[in-house]
Amino acid sequence: MNCNDVRENLIELLTDGPADPQVKAHVSQCSACTEELGSLRKTMALLDEWESPEPSPYFLTRLRAHVKEERQKAPAMFGWLRRPLLAAALATVLAAGGVGYRIFMTAPPPDNGAVADIESLDKNHDLIIDTDLVNELTGAPSDDVAEP
């Protein structure tokens, strides 16, 4: 192992955990790596000065209240699913809804009187225009009302 191989593995030696014996052996014989490890240890020790504050005394009380809410919310939302009668009723309603939807979607559209009347008027108007055009082409008198 050379110094480059060892550098990133120095992390193993920063704590008391298990370390690669090859890394340990190299550091014990290499002054540059020993110095590197020493300066990393000093940096780590410097970080000890940053202490964290004490938790608020209400932290656990607040958490317990939140957990209680969760516990109460869960049966309210999904508890009914555990009741067989309600679940069976829901399944029936869903199945009936599905069948109804299918029948509705495949049935012919209902006959709408007003729409049929408008379509008929449009057809008649097109026919009159066509007749006028034929009359004009053949020289026959137009059906249009003459202007005074």
Add this chain to the structure above:
Amino acid sequence: MPTVTGRMQGIAEMAASHVPYDSLTDAEVMLRAGTDDNAAYEYLVTKYHRPMIAFMYRMCHNQALAEDLAQEVFLRVYRSRETYAANAKFTTWLYRIATNLAVNHARDHKVERSGKVVSLDEPDEESGATMDVADPTLNVEQNILRRERLQAIKKHVMALPEKQRAAVLMHKYQGMDYREIAGVLKLSESATKSLLFRAYEVLRDRLKEFV
């Protein structure tokens, strides 16, 4: 009619339910919490709430926010109790939830954070003045130096990229080794060692005047 084996199993389960939690692994206690054993959940919260708040405090540098985020971590643990699978150490799972929450929060509030300037002369407005209270055993000059050092540490740790910061905090303050950190961050062990080494190198360079 219960069989002999069934009766024996029932007795074993009854006995197991009275085993003190501290004789079980945290993962085993969490599995119990999943069977609506509220005392098991309470045990884990009591055991981990302090280190979790400390971790969140150092991740976000705001005590009130740290406590809110820690509350959310434990609520997520509670919500996941029935689906928890003890594939890894409990703390690996716990800190993965915490790191994800803290990193997401930091990303969502990046703009707010970037506008803030750390002042060495005023009390820490985010955490209150408690952290910078003068040490009565030091003289005025030593106290000023100590305060500057502390502010520099906070500033440079906070300035690390999120993954590096989380890795350093877990390694340095939560007492986790690089293998467990690798599990939390879903990185390979060698990538985690490299991440930690780079982070400590940066801190060593930026804090060299205090070392």
